[in-house]
Amino acid sequence: MSEKTIAGKQIKVTEDGYLEDMSQWDEDIAKEIAKDLNIELSDKHFEVLKYLREKTAAGEALSIRKVGKSGVVDIKELYKLFPKGPLKFSSKIAGIPKPSSCV
Amino acid sequence: MDSKEKKPLEKVCLICAKGSLEDVYASLVMANGAVMEGIETNVFFTFFGLDGITKKTMNHLHTATTGNPAMRMPGGLPFPTALGGLPGVEAAVSGMMRKQMEALDMPPVDEFLEMITAGGGRVFACKLAVDMFKLEKKDLWDDVEDIITIGEFYEMCDGDRTQIIFT
Numbered sequence: 001m002s003e004k005t006i007a008g009k010q011i012k013v014t015e016d017g018y019l020e021d022m023s024q025w026d027e028d029i030a031k032e033i034a035k036d037l038n039i040e041l042s043d044k045h046f047e048v049l050k051y052l053r054e055k056t057a058a059g060e061a062l063s064i065r066k067v068g069k070s071g072v073v074d075i076k077e078l079y080k081l082f083p084k085g086p087l088k089f090s091s092k093i094a095g096i097p098k099p100s101s102c103v
Numbered sequence: 104m105d106s107k108e109k110k111p112l113e114k115v116c117l118i119c120a121k122g123s124l125e126d127v128y129a130s131l132v133m134a135n136g137a138v139m140e141g142i143e144t145n146v147f148f149t150f151f152g153l154d155g156i157t158k159k160t161m162n163h164l165h166t167a168t169t170g171n172p173a174m175r176m177p178g179g180l181p182f183p184t185a186l187g188g189l190p191g192v193e194a195a196v197s198g199m200m201r202k203q204m205e206a207l208d209m210p211p212v213d214e215f216l217e218m219i220t221a222g223g224g225r226v227f228a229c230k231l232a233v234d235m236f237k238l239e240k241k242d243l244w245d246d247v248e249d250i251i252t253i254g255e256f257y258e259m260c261d262g263d264r265t266q267i268i269f270t
Contacts (some may be wrong), residue, residue, distance in 0.1 A: 009202060063208040064139060064218065076221040084141025085223065103208055 005060065007032045018091065018098045022056065025095030034093045035083070041093070045081055048073050049094040056096040057078040114143040116256070120269065122151030124164040124197055128204070129270045130155070131215045138222035146219070146257045148227030148247075151238060156228060156244045159174035161212040165197040180255050213244060220246050225259075 004013045007028035012020035017033070019025055031048060034041045041049075051072045055062055064087050068075035075086070082089040087099045115137040119130035130146060137144040153168060154160040168174055168187030174196075176182050186192060201211070210218065216226060228243055228250045260267055 064135075065208050065210055065214075068218070068221075074221075075218055077221045085139070087139060102136060103206065103210075 001088075002066050002101050016098060019095040022053065022097075025053070028070075029095065030093050033095075037082075039082060039089065039093070042081075044073070044077075045093075048078065048081060048090055050060070052090060052094040052096055056094075061101055062091070062099055062103045065103060089096070108182055110264060112137075112142050112266060114142075114145075114260070114262050114266070115246050116260040116265065116267045117144070117146045118256075118267065118269045119146060119148045119152035119155055120150045120159075122154035122164065124166040124200060126270055127152065127155035127164055127212065128209065128215075131148060131212065131219070131270060134219050134224055135222075138219055138224040144219065144222075144224035145227065145256070145259050146224065147227045147229060147251075147253075149232045149253075153232050153238065153243075155212055156216070156226065156247050157238065158244060158265060159242070161216075161244060163197075164212065165193050166200055168193045184232075216244060216246065227256060227258075229253065240265075 001014070004017075005011070009024070009029065011024050011029065014020060022073060027046070030046075031041055032081050034045070039045070046069075048067070051067070051070055055066075064075060066077070067073065067078060067087070068091060073081065078086040078090070082093075091097070091099050114244075117130050117134050119126070119127060130152070134144050134146045144165065148156045149176070154164060160199075168185050171187075174182040174187065187196075209215070218224060225248050226244070226246060228247050230250050230252050233250050240247070
């Protein structure tokens, strides 16, 4: 575990750059993590992030299939929003732990 | 000096040559996993693996209940081979397995393939096997990109960070 300055705040992150504590997250942090991944966040991105954070807070394990069936976004769109890392990058930007599912 | 630079995979080419439930899913899980990691992914279905992309069979794949020493009864006791040979047993066991996979968020074959192509993965059928089983393009899942030869598939496997995986 290490500390990193993101959007001017000291944030605890894992070796891979995922937030240790999802309550430290805010929209500015999301934007800065996204920038590192070459993603510019739109309202649609934030809708997905909100869904991911809600499900994680409720203790539900996420899979790409579940997100695709959420009604928020379909899988094709998810790939467009978070190219090359639909679940990994979105989780990182949402400030939740690295996905632990194989599907 | 040791170089610690990581050289991530850039392309994965999977060959699915067997048609049992577990063999087809092995290919699908690996293909979907690769697409989700941002790795370029091609899947080539050949021989009995074609069952995985044939409309009539793809969502009804079976697992072998005879000649499969790893097969267990619910609870863990060995599954008697003589029982596995009875009519209907293989279908029932396979149905149960599909249900358990569904509970783990593993989708049916057609939906799994859709997830792979939604992320840019490409699906191909082997020409030789298609001819051998007397199939046509219309018998195959709609998003099978093409029926190609193994030579054409190898041409897609170029690049020095490419792996070919055979299941």
